[in-house]
Amino acid sequence: MNVTKTTALAHSNIALVKYWGKRNTQLNLPAVGSISINLENLHTTTSIEVKEHLKSDELFLNGNPAKKHESERVRSFMDLLRKKSGNKIFTEIISHNNFPTSAGLASSASAFAALSLAASCVFGLQSSKEELSELARQGSGSAARSIYGGFVEMKKGSRHDGIDAVAIQLAPKEHWELRLLIAITSESKKETGSTDGMKLSEKTSPYYKGWVKSSTPDIDEMRSAIYNKDFQKLGELAEFSCLKMHGLVMSSRPGLLYWNGTTIEVIHAIKELRRRGTAVYFTIDAGPQVKAICLPKDTIQIKKELEQIPGVKKIIETPLGGDARIIGGES
Ligand code: 2P0
Numbered sequence: 001m002n003v004t005k006t007t008a009l010a011h012s013n014i015a016l017v018k019y020w021g022k023r024n025t026q027l028n029l030p031a032v033g034s035i036s037i038n039l040e041n042l043h044t045t046t047s048i049e050v051k052e053h054l055k056s057d058e059l060f061l062n063g064n065p066a067k068k069h070e071s072e073r074v075r076s077f078m079d080l081l082r083k084k085s086g087n088k089i090f091t092e093i094i095s096h097n098n099f100p101t102s103a104g105l106a107s108s109a110s111a112f113a114a115l116s117l118a119a120s121c122v123f124g125l126q127s128s129k130e131e132l133s134e135l136a137r138q139g140s141g142s143a144a145r146s147i148y149g150g151f152v153e154m155k156k157g158s159r160h161d162g163i164d165a166v167a168i169q170l171a172p173k174e175h176w177e178l179r180l181l182i183a184i185t186s187e188s189k190k191e192t193g194s195t196d197g198m199k200l201s202e203k204t205s206p207y208y209k210g211w212v213k214s215s216t217p218d219i220d221e222m223r224s225a226i227y228n229k230d231f232q233k234l235g236e237l238a239e240f241s242c243l244k245m246h247g248l249v250m251s252s253r254p255g256l257l258y259w260n261g262t263t264i265e266v267i268h269a270i271k272e273l274r275r276r277g278t279a280v281y282f283t284i285d286a287g288p289q290v291k292a293i294c295l296p297k298d299t300i301q302i303k304k305e306l307e308q309i310p311g312v313k314k315i316i317e318t319p320l321g322g323d324a325r326i327i328g329g330e331s
Helices: 068-085 107-122 129-139 141-147 194-204 208-213 215-227 231-250 261-275 296-307
Strands: 005-017 022-024 034-050 058-061 091-097 151-154 167-171 179-184 280-283 290-294 314-319 325-330
Touching (some): 005 215, 005 231, 005 280, 034 107, 034 179, 034 215, 068 107, 107 129, 107 141, 129 167, 208 231, 231 280, 231 290, 261 280, 261 290, 290 296, 296 314
Parallel strands (some): 058 091
Antiparallel strands (some): 034 091, 034 151, 151 167, 179 290, 280 290
């Protein structure tokens, strides 16, 4: 009997080597590869149910009907599954994030990874992880990485059809116990989403070509830092890739600035901690939250320091998370 209702869970992820820019917008193919870690305590749970009477997919986000642009994005994603499976069914999709949405915490990553898994299941597709990653990428580039737990590399790929633009797992979370402390400095939605921000940088930044060209060595070095568990190298490279991406973003026209004043205060506090001998590094996505990367033994001290900074609303602590997975289903 076919499964008619399924629930999947996927974790968010944070890139240590950043993705910014597309080589094909239609298939959402990245212009650069990226490397991320998957985050245990930030996740999306998505239930999807086949409803015979529906004429289009219905989406509820965090307990409310989704906004028009969110529903449209999800409906065109679901069209991919209808095309792939040859099944014309429509569904009700109920999705919950356990963290602030659209505030630079990669909500689209966990959302489209969970949706890819749950939707593949109700559409009767026996998808491999690689196929799920390829599908998730078409929803959101960073979602391709959230299919896997631990340390993940997103391949830029070179094919026009995009089947080699998928993520792979470099190492499971057990390989190296890292911690992330996320300093929340604002819970407002960002003004410019990543997709629009990328388009603007591609079109207008004089640094865009240099960004694309210089990404491969970053990927190679980060991969070896992870395999060799070289924390200093991982941290220095993560900061380099982060600042390089934000430099690119700021050099667009009009320039984008995802940070607020507290973002900068937290960066300085992390540098100061390091000057005093604590191994901690920062990275920041397309938003104002600062993620401090550290080792388990230092988390209490770093958390104490960061939560004292005026403007830091709260700190979310997380170890690395596991693969996206099915957590419930009905036939
Ligand atoms: C990353 N970001 O590597 C980079 C760093 C944000 C900053 O991937 O257009 O929402 O849906 O493919 O995946 C966020 O971009 O963009 C992102 P789309 P996505 O994590």
